[in-house]
Amino acid sequence: MKNKVLFIVTIIVVFLLGLLASSIVNRKSEAKYKYVPQVNIAENEPRNEVWGENFPLEYQSSLQTLDTSFASMQGGSATRDVLEEDPRLVILFAGYGFSKDYNQGRGHAYAIEDVHNTLRTGAPTSKEDGPMPATCWTCKGPDVPRLMNEKGIAEFYGGTWAETVSEVVNPIGCADCHDPKSMKLRISRPALVEAFDAMGKDINQATHNEMRSLVCAQCHVEYYFDKKLPGKEGVPYLKFPWKNGMTVENMEDYYDNLEFSDWTHKLSKAPMLKAQHPGYETFKTGVHADRGVSCADCHMPYKSEGGQKFTDHHIQSPLNNTSNACQVCHREESSKLIANVYERQRKATENRLKLEDLLVKAHLEAKKCWDLGATEEQMKPILTDIRHGQWRWDYSAAAHGASFHAPVETARVIGSGLVIAQEARVKLARLLADLGHNKPIEMPDISTKEKAQKYIGLDVEKLQADKEEFKRTLLPKWLDEAKAREAKMPINAVSSTKK
């Protein structure tokens, strides 16, 4: 009898323990499946909408970069024709693509479309035609790391812009910055890694906070195409000129030692440098970087929706979002914060415009010298000054936000640019006098974009007509190829959620 009771008690205990074990297993599974991914994201998955299946809040906020309604004093997401606003830039960029067409960038969602539209990419008549290499696509979307993985880094750079039109169709998005498995930040462009190597640093040592700026520094930096790399001769290999450091002088020395120029100026024949957009370099010299602020803190601040806190992927000017971007740290009225930013921008612009004036005159005076029979030897120091002066101007101007990111450094750079440009003009005045022209040269009318472009000999109407033809005929064909290619790419839906 006692044994029977023990037996029954034992059975009950086993049953209850079984229930408890089952409960533990169920609860652990519940934890695992509380987050149920809709799709398994492949390595180098370029389609942002596929990532968006799993992360709708981030994806939907990133789509808001389609909004172009905001314009600040010198930025925002609205389209602005920089050449129309300031026709002097046509003269400064004579002989280069930026004299044809120079718009302020819109939001990330327009990255692909704006590359198709700009006159700088020309109107290729075939996949082997056109003025631009595939390297120009490097920062336009997540298809680029996919292609680099498939073809090789140098092999990607070695292609043409035109042949890559049907390959790069997804605008800047998730795979550019995130690891598909852990969602941690990740560098997807080799140029930044190689630049760190050149500086003797290992980018893998970066902290999470540093990564929140470095993912932006893959693209918002100064760069150039090196066609002389050993083993890769002729390939326009994307490089950052950071070997000697990131300052305007360090990079200038680097370029001078290489005898590198982006183009030869059409009027002055100076070997010119184009500062692409040294946003990261200028930011690093400012007080916000000094205090440990990262790019994402202001341009992608945290947002709260339905009790959930997430990084707002609507990347935009913080001036359009001061409550989340600025007022987290700066307990000031929004209008005062905006006024503070505008003050710095306005004051930097004052001197930047003076420098532009000097540089335009320098180019025109140099052209006059050539016309009067100046020799290479006579012109060389002058052209070097023009090169250095414009490099400093462009370093401050092309970084767009530099006057707020680093107002002290910007003032210093423009100040030294003014000195160099004025030195050039002093030399030019002496040379003009030696050549028998002992009075100021006549300045052409460059008061509008059209007049300036006509003066430097650009047939913009033809360029625009060619572009429209390209967009009407070849572009849709190549985009259809892309559509067909992407239709074959699988979407790895998780089986438990298959429709």
Added chain:
Amino acid sequence: MSLNKKILPPKTSRWRTTAVFFIAVIIGLGLFMARESKIYSYMSDSPQACVNCHVMTPVYNSWMHSSHREWANCNDCHVPHDNVFNKYYFKAKDGLYHASVFTARAEPDVIKTKEASQEVVQNNCIRCHVQQVTQVKYDGWIEGHKENRTGRQCWSCHKNVPHGTVRGLTTIKYNIAPIPTDPEGLVIPAWMDKQIRDD
């Protein structure tokens, strides 16, 4: 031996085999549950142990992003430290209560501390911040400092420390306890690392 005789039927009994079998099952299930529930981890001070229950993820996440991450783990605040026996007694009492509620699926969306736990947390706040809290000079220049100090809980004012403003299960969508932010490893894809190193 006498214990054996009491529990196990005599060797001659036909129940003995069955009894041995079921006792083995009990022991096996016990070991299985210990492993599945990671019961051994509760002996440690690791915060990861608390995330064994996924309802603790929002609490863990907010702690991990707070200033306390570098200095204090869960037990430093939520378990008494006056003596070792009280520590483990309180831990066991609280733990069994939590486990019971969790097993019964009775956990609330927003977890609030009971009075006994509040007392423990308050004492631990003071234990670490005793220098700030008992600064004598404050009595001299802050009116009512002593009454404010002794008559209220720390979080009457420090409401966000360390678990944030918005609490509860709805604050997390993905229930992923975060990976430590500065791990060893690459910040570039493996294929890129290979290509660059090969050059």
